[in-house]
Amino acid sequence: MDPLTVADWTVSPAADESRWFVVEEASAAAGVRRGITVFAERLGFAGERLGQVQLAATEAATNLAKHAVRGEMLVRVVRNGSTAALEIACVDHGPGIADVSRSRLGGYSTTGTLGLGLGSIERLADRSGLHSLPGVGTTLYARFRQPADGPPAAPAPADPPFAGVTRPIAGETECGDAYAALATRDGAVYAMLCDGLGHGPLAARAAQEAVDVMRETALPARPAEILERIHRRLRPTRGGAVAVALIVPERRRVRYAGVGNISGWIVHPDRRTGMISVPGIAGSHARVREQVYDLPPGAAVVLHSDGLTDRWDPAARPGLFDREPLLIAATLLRDAGSRHDDRSVLAVTSPGRG
The missing domain is CATH 3.60.40.10 (PPM-type phosphatase domain)
Incomplete structure (x- = not known):
């Protein structure tokens, strides 16, 4: 294996770059939006892309407040070597999604599911994923890569395993x-x-x-x-x-x-x-x-x-x-x-x- 340097490591985020939110009331979405804005601006998100990050986080928090049991949301900066990304991760304890594929369709929403907004979150994020079990709960994540200074010199690196x-x-x-x-x-x-x-x-x-x-x-x-x-x-x-x-x-x-x-x-x-x-x-x-x-x-x-x-x-x-x-x-x-x-x-x- 080739020698590697300090810059290659991914480490747990610092306390001032990671925050958990309890999302059980509609009002929690505003706090999530403010929190992710601080981190996003630190990474250089601005203009339309900043608005997309804010929208995705607000949609995710709104879904949890409306449809989930004991919803929580992690907002953080993850630094992979010399690159960085903004991540959100949502977890809840039910009710879960019976039809995950259908829930991703724009405009789909049924009482008791987390369908509303999932399609838009996936479209706005650079990478996202979802796992859900009916009666158990749902886990959702979305990742937004740090904006590049000027035109990208090369394709974005693959996510680490x-x-x-x-x-x-x-x-x-x-x-x-x-x-x-x-x-x-x-x-x-x-x-x-x-x-x-x-x-x-x-x-x-x-x-x-x-x-x-x-x-x-x-x-x-x-x-x-x-x-x-x-x-x-x-x-x-x-x-x-x-x-x-x-x-x-x-x-x-x-x-x-x-x-x-x-x-x-x-x-x-x-x-x-x-x-x-x-x-x-x-x-x-x-x-x-x-x-x-x-x-x-x-x-x-x-x-x-x-x-x-x-x-x-x-x-x-x-x-x-x-x-x-x-x-x-x-x-x-x-x-x-x-x-x-x-x-x-x-x-x-x-x-x-x-």
């Missing part, structure tokens, strides 16, 4: 969980998730140190080597639970090293295989071990903190693990993120799905 979602515990603005991921030129993916001990700024500092180690490490490197560096770097901090994975679809394998209560899974459409994290705390006491696992074609790799329960079942979410990684991460955060804690999910997909 990974996405993460974080959410701070109620009452905190900084999340003590953080992730970093990178796709190499030969299709391998490095993925790291850190859960800093406790909550708030001190936990966030520990997690950020782990992210910084990932960005500073000369690649290629084995997960155990990277985790050892993180362990040493976290000694002046609270420490945390950390997992590092190297996913190599070409060789159909995953190298994994974890310390503490980060959960690592290789996920098939109807089942999952757990990866072993050893007891300990990175930065305090840890005996790092690396394991190698088979990666079947099309399988996804999921890392999540203990803000999510382990009791989730891929078979109960048909079609989800054939979808985009942001849909996977956001849906799992909604369904399994029931604990009063910082929460994070990092999902990595591989070729051969669907």
